[in-house]
Amino acid sequence: MRKVILSILALFFLVSLSTADQTIKVKTSGGTEKIQAIGKDDRLSYSLSELQSVLGGDLKWRQPGISVAYNLDTARFVFTIGSPYITLNDTIFNLVVPVTVVRGELFVPAATFTPLLDLIRPENISWDGSAKTIRVNAEWFNITDINISAKQNGLLIEIFMTSPLNFEIYESEGNWLNIDFPEARIDRAKILSPSNRTYLRKINAFQFDASAQISFRLRRGYKNFHHTYKTNPGRLQIAIESESFTADSSLVGSGRIGPDEKIDVIVIDAGHGGTDFGAIGRHKKTREKQITLEIAQELAKMIRKDKQFKVIMTRTKDRYVSLNQRAKIANDAKADLFISIHCNSSTKKSANGHQVFYLAPAKSDAARAVAQFENAPFLIDESGLDKNNENDLAFILNDMIQTEFITESADLAYMADLEMRKRLKIKSRNVDHAAFFVLNRVYMPSILVESAFLSNKNEEKKLRSSSFRKKVATSIYEAIKRFKAKYERI
Numbered sequence: 209m210r211k212v213i214l215s216i217l218a219l220f221f222l223v224s225l226s227t228a229d230q231t232i233k234v235k236t237s238g239g240t241e242k243i244q245a246i247g248k249d250d251r252l253s254y255s256l257s258e259l260q261s262v263l264g265g266d267l268k269w270r271q272p273g274i275s276v277a278y279n280l281d282t283a284r285f286v287f288t289i290g291s292p293y294i295t296l297n298d299t300i301f302n303l304v305v306p307v308t309v310v311r312g313e314l315f316v317p318a319a320t321f322t323p324l325l326d327l328i329r330p331e332n333i334s335w336d337g338s339a340k341t342i343r344v345n346a347e348w349f350n351i352t353d354i355n356i357s358a359k360q361n362g363l364l365i366e367i368f369m370t371s372p373l374n375f376e377i378y379e380s381e382g383n384w385l386n387i388d389f390p391e392a393r394i395d396r397a398k399i400l401s402p403s404n405r406t407y408l409r410k411i412n413a414f415q416f417d418a419s420a421q422i423s424f425r426l427r428r429g430y431k432n433f434h435h436t437y438k439t440n441p442g443r444l445q446i447a448i449e450s451e452s453f454t455a456d457s458s459l460v461g462s463g464r465i466g467p468d469e470k471i472d473v474i475v476i477d478a479g480h481g482g483t484d485f486g487a488i489g490r491h492k493k494t495r496e497k498q499i500t501l502e503i504a505q506e507l508a509k510m511i512r513k514d515k516q517f518k519v520i521m522t523r524t525k526d527r528y529v530s531l532n533q534r535a536k537i538a539n540d541a542k543a544d545l546f547i548s549i550h551c552n553s554s555t556k557k558s559a560n561g562h563q564v565f566y567l568a569p570a571k572s573d574a575a576r577a578v579a580q581f582e583n584a585p586f587l588i589d590e591s592g593l594d595k596n597n598e599n600d601l602a603f604i605l606n607d608m609i610q611t612e613f614i615t616e617s618a619d620l621a622y623m624a625d626l627e628m629r630k631r632l633k634i635k636s637r638n639v640d641h642a643a644f645f646v647l648n649r650v651y652m653p654s655i656l657v658e659s660a661f662l663s664n665k666n667e668e669k670k671l672r673s674s675s676f677r678k679k680v681a682t683s684i685y686e687a688i689k690r691f692k693a694k695y696e697r698i
């Protein structure tokens with residue numbers, strides 16, 4: 209019974225996270241997308257975080273809780289929460305209605321903000337107040353459609369374009385096939401809705417400032433692929449050679465966890481370490497890297513006593529481990545669960561509470577801010593990337609958000625939140641989701657636990673006490689057991 213209640217609870221949270229009080233439409237040639245909106249008439253405002261997924265660009269906090277920047281093409285918007293004044297490059301505009309943050313998402317007034325988008329973009333963008341619709345003129349797209357068909361010896365993917373475009377195709381771990389188009393403007397709505405998805409686990413389509421990317425995660429492995437450009441109509445054909453892509457209805461909806469059906473190998477990831485200190489306590493200069501390791505070791509001890517589990521730790525001492533290495537350790541071990549342990553931090557002294565995250569594209573700006581902080585080591589140490597190029601970061605974070613384990617990860621996150629509520633006696637900031645690099649590279653259900661705030665005097669004190677850390681570890685351990693009981697099929 210308890211299990212039933214829990215899963216209903218989890219479902220409820222999942223649904224409530226994704227609903228605002230109303231929606232507006234974004235109409236492109238490829239179809240119509242709905243985005244969240246609040247207020248009415250002149251005060252009707254829509255979620256810029258969601259419109260970004262149609263237009264591209266990069267949206268992030270400049271100062272958490274205070275101001276937000278949105279870079280789109282060469283334009284830069286800066287919003288101050290609660291103020292109707294915004295800047296577009298160096299010019300100040302009065303939107304009349306203040307911009308607001310609701311449930312962590314930035315909402316901008318439709319009637320006064322949409323014309324500014326039109327000002328800076330080559331396509332026509334207009335706001336139709338009576339139809340509550342943003343219209344994006346179709347002509348602008350040069351990647352217009354997609355078709356996927358199963359052949360006897362493989363799978364044929366066709367991407368339709370208005371003229372021959374440059375592209376680069378490459379494969380990546382987890383059966384992903386990615387195509388970068390340096391000059392593309394992609395009709396996302398169309399690309400994301402091919403009529404035949406049987407052989408795909410997932411399609412992603414991202415519009416960046418000057419380029420676009422389409423990624424496919426195939427359900428099965430393949431020998432190799434080749435590509436060619438065809439005319440009338442103009443299209444890129446990608447032929448994926450594999451006899452296993454034949455009609456097989458049993459493929460649809462087959463879910464599984466980990467490499468086998470047993471849930472027994474648990475990876476515990478103590479956040480940060482070595483030269484990466486993580487957050488620093490405001491009062492006693494406590495280092496996040498040390499607290500995370502202590503909680504991780506406590507948790508490992510508990511799990512090891514329980515003979516039904518095996519524990520793997522990404523680090524057991526104060527040393528630097530890159531986010532890539534952490535993911536590799538988990539993937540190589542064919543682990544069933546990945547738990548990353550952290551402490552939160554904020555410029556606001558009063559910010560407090562515990563919070564559990566799972567991996568999904570960040571919907572809230574607050575969640576995005578946490579992800580940005582935890583992803584920072586990635587920017588520092590991974591080679592081959594321009595550290596100052598924000599687009600590179602956005603690319604990596606958005607690119608290939610793996611969604612295979614979202615349901616399980618969300619469920620585990622709610623279980624951990626529930627257990628933490630029982631024991632920690634500090635505020636719960638609820639479960640949220642964001643694009644954490646370390647979670648995105650592990651192919652298993654995963655969560656990231658922010659135990660409490662090091663930037664909060666009271667909570668820093670708690671984090672320094674072994675009894676509090678033990679409670680954090682116990683909560684996670686109980687959640688792991690609940691998860692096993694619910695999902696293991698033997």
Ligand SMILES: [Zn+2]
Pocket residue numbers: 479480486487496549550551582
């Ligand atoms: Zn951290």
